[in-house]
Amino acid sequence: MTWDWQVFLNDDGSGRTYLQWMMDAWGWTLAVAGSSWVVAVTLGALMGTLRTLPNSPWLVRLSGIWVELFRNIPLLVQVFLWYFVVPKMFPAFQQVPGFVLVVFALGFFTSARIAEQVRAGIQALPKGQRYAGMAMGFTTAQTYRYVILPMAFRIILPPLTSESMNLLKNSSVAFAVSIAELTMFAMQAQEETSRGIEVYLAVTVLYAVSAFAVNRVFSFIEKKMQIPGFIVAGGTGGGH
Amino acid sequence: MLGLDLTFLNWDLLSKFVLGGLRFSVQLTLIATVGGILFGTLLALMRLSGNKVLMLPATIYVNGMRSVPLVMVILWCFLLVPGWMYSYLPNGENNRAEYSAIITFIAFEAAYFSEIMRAGIQSIPRGQVFAGQALGMTYGQNMRLVVLPQAFRNMLPVLLTQTIILFQDTSLVYAIGAYDLLKGFTTAGKIYGRPEEAYLLAAVVYFVICFALSWTVKRLQARIAIVR
Numbered sequence: 076m077t078w079d080w081q082v083f084l085n086d087d088g089s090g091r092t093y094l095q096w097m098m099d100a101w102g103w104t105l106a107v108a109g110s111s112w113v114v115a116v117t118l119g120a121l122m123g124t125l126r127t128l129p130n131s132p133w134l135v136r137l138s139g140i141w142v143e144l145f146r147n148i149p150l151l152v153q154v155f156l157w158y159f160v161v162p163k164m165f166p167a168f169q170q171v172p173g174f175v176l177v178v179f180a181l182g183f184f185t186s187a188r189i190a191e192q193v194r195a196g197i198q199a200l201p202k203g204q205r206y207a208g209m210a211m212g213f214t215t216a217q218t219y220r221y222v223i224l225p226m227a228f229r230i231i232l233p234p235l236t237s238e239s240m241n242l243l244k245n246s247s248v249a250f251a252v253s254i255a256e257l258t259m260f261a262m263q264a265q266e267e268t269s270r271g272i273e274v275y276l277a278v279t280v281l282y283a284v285s286a287f288a289v290n291r292v293f294s295f296i297e298k299k300m301q302i303p304g305f306i307v308a309g310g311t312g313g314g315h
Numbered sequence: 316m317l318g319l320d321l322t323f324l325n326w327d328l329l330s331k332f333v334l335g336g337l338r339f340s341v342q343l344t345l346i347a348t349v350g351g352i353l354f355g356t357l358l359a360l361m362r363l364s365g366n367k368v369l370m371l372p373a374t375i376y377v378n379g380m381r382s383v384p385l386v387m388v389i390l391w392c393f394l395l396v397p398g399w400m401y402s403y404l405p406n407g408e409n410n411r412a413e414y415s416a417i418i419t420f421i422a423f424e425a426a427y428f429s430e431i432m433r434a435g436i437q438s439i440p441r442g443q444v445f446a447g448q449a450l451g452m453t454y455g456q457n458m459r460l461v462v463l464p465q466a467f468r469n470m471l472p473v474l475l476t477q478t479i480i481l482f483q484d485t486s487l488v489y490a491i492g493a494y495d496l497l498k499g500f501t502t503a504g505k506i507y508g509r510p511e512e513a514y515l516l517a518a519v520v521y522f523v524i525c526f527a528l529s530w531t532v533k534r535l536q537a538r539i540a541i542v543r
Contacts, residue, residue, distance in 0.1 A: 247384035
C-alpha cells in the first residue's frame with residue numbers, strides 16, 4: 076500500500092480543497108462540542124445541586140427524573156428525537172436550525188452525567204461544611220453559593236475533565252443528522268476520494284489532538300483553582 | 316396526540332422488524348462484554364507487569380482507543396477488515412456490517428474494561444499477592460486463584476455499568492448500517508410511513524431496558540456492599 080497525502084490538496088468539487096473542508100469540519104466539531112458543553116455544564120450544575128437540596132423533595136425528584144431520563148436513552152436516539160420528533164410534536168421547533176437541535180441533544184445527554192458528578196461532589200463534602208454555613212446564619216442559597224459549591228466544583232474537576240473529553244468525542248454522532256463535522260467529512264471524503272486510510276487517519280488525529288487539548292486546559296484550571304491545604308491534586312500531603 | 320399516531324404498532328410489526336434487531340443488539344453487547352473483559356484483563360496485566368516491552372504497547376493501545384470516538388473506530392474497522400475474512404464466517408458475506416461491528420466493539424471495549432480491571436487489581440492489598448507467593452504460587456496461579464477473582468468481584472458493579480453503556484453504544488452501528496434494535500425501528504417506521512413514532516418507540520424500549528438494568532446493578536451493589 077502506498078500513501079497518497081496529496082489527496083488533501085484536491086478540489087472537492089466546490090472550489091475548496093479537502094484540507095480546507097476538513098478544517099471547516101474541525102471547526103464544526105469544536106462548535107458543536109463547545110456549545111453543548113455550555114448547555115451541559117449549566118444544566119448539569121443546576122440539576123446536580125437540586126438533587127442535594129435538604130428540604131425540597133419535589134425538586135430532588137424532578138432532578139432525579141431528569142438524570143434517569145437523559146442517561147438511559149442512547150445519545151444517537153436522543154439526537155434523532157430532537158431532530159425529527161420534537162419539531163413534529165411542537166411546530167415551534169421547525170424554525171430551529173439543526174445545529175441548535177444537536178447541541179440540545181448532546182447538551183441534555185451530557186448534563187445528566189455532569190449532574191451525577193456534581194451530586195457526588197457535593198455529597199463528598201463533610202457534613203460539617205453545611206452545618207458551618209447554617210451556624211453562620213446563611214440561608215440555603217448562601218450556603219450553596221459561598222460554602223458548598225466552590226468546594227464541590229474543585230472536587231469534580233477531574234471527572235468533569237474526562238466527561239468534557241467524552242463530550243468532544245460524542246459530538247461525532249452529529250454526523251447522523253448531516254452536521255458537517257469531522258465524522259461526516261470522514262465518511263464523505265472517504266467515499267469521494269477512495270483514500271479512506273489517509274482521510275480517517277487525519278480525522279482520528281484531529282480528534283485525539285482536540286481531546287488532549289481539553290485535557291491540558293482542564294489540568295491548567297485545576298492547578299490554578301487549587302486551594303492550598305484542601306483537596307490535593309496528585310494525592311500528596313494531608314488535606315484536612 | 317401532538318401530531319403523533321401510534322396505531323400502526325402491532326405484534327406483527329414488532330416480530331418482523333424489531334425482534335431481529337433486538338437480538339443482534341443483545342448478542343453484540345454480550346459478545347463484546349465477554350471479549351472485552353478477556354482482552355481488557357490481558358491488557359491490564361500487561362500494563363501492571365513492570366516489563367517495558369509489555370507495558371508500552373498496552374498503554375499506547377488503551378490510551379489511543381480511549382481518545383478516539385467510537386464512531387471513528389467503527390468506520391476504521393469496516394474499512395480495514397479485508398473482504399476475504401467474511402467468507403470464512405457463517406453467512407459472512409451478507410452480514411459484513413454486523414461482523415465488523417462485533418470485532419470493533421471487542422477491540423474498543425477492551426480498552427475501557429482494561430482500565431476497570433486495572434483499578435480492580437490495584438484495589439487488592441499487596442498482602443494478598445505476598446500471601447500467594449508465600450504459598451509458593453507461580454505468577455499465573457497467584458493471578459488466577461487469588462488476585463483476579465477478588466478484583467473481578469470488587470469491580471462487578473462498574474463492569475456491569477460499563478455493559479449498560481456498551482448496550483447504549485451499540486446503536487452507533489448505524490454508521491455502517493448494521494441491523495440492530497434502532498435500525499429495526501427505523502426500518503419499520505420507513506415502511507409504515509411513521510418515522511417519528513418509530514424513533515419515539517425506540518427511545519422508550521431503550522429507556523426501559525437500560526433503566527431496569529441500572530436499577531438491578533444498584534441493587535446488586537448494595538448487596539455486595541453488605542457482604543463485605
